[in-house]
Structure formats: structure tokens, C-alpha cells
Amino acid sequence: MRKDIKTSVGKRLGRIEGQVRGLSKMVEEDRYCIDIVTQISAVRAALRRVEEEVLKDHVAHCVEHAITSGDKADQRAKIAELMAVIGRAER
Numbered sequence: 001m002r003k004d005i006k007t008s009v010g011k012r013l014g015r016i017e018g019q020v021r022g023l024s025k026m027v028e029e030d031r032y033c034i035d036i037v038t039q040i041s042a043v044r045a046a047l048r049r050v051e052e053e054v055l056k057d058h059v060a061h062c063v064e065h066a067i068t069s070g071d072k073a074d075q076r077a078k079i080a081e082l083m084a085v086i087g088r089a090e091r
Helices: 003-028 033-067 074-091
Strands: none
Touching: 003 033, 033 074
């Protein structure tokens, strides 16, 4: 992972960590259920953005490298793993 992406992802995950701690506090304080569900939705959206950023970096570097390398087995492996991850994300 490139250093700039690693830094960006780390910052986003730090914010998400804070959101999750806030969620835990909301549950402990017996806050209104819809407020909790709203915050859960926000955390899930933030995680999806991190996932997208990591996947874009993976495609831009790892998959691109496999394509330009000319190694057919590596190309097939990278595409297969990418499709498997995308398939899991859609469930």
C-alpha cells in the first residue's frame, strides 16, 4: 500500500474507531434506538469508503503490476481474488 493511502486509511479508521466508541457509549446510556441505528449506518458508510480506497489502490498497483508483468498465472490469480472480494462485498 502506498504511503499516502496508508496515511489516509489510517486517519479514516481512527475516526471510525471514535464513532464505534461513541456507539458503545450510546448503547450504555440507553439512547433512542433509531439514533443508534443512524450512527451504525454512518459507520458502515465510512467503512465502505475505506474499503473503496484500499481496493482502488490494490487495482492501481497490484493488479496493474500483474497485468504489465505478462505473467498469465499471476494475472488470473489477481483477477480471481479481486472478483471474490467484490462478490463478498455485494452480499
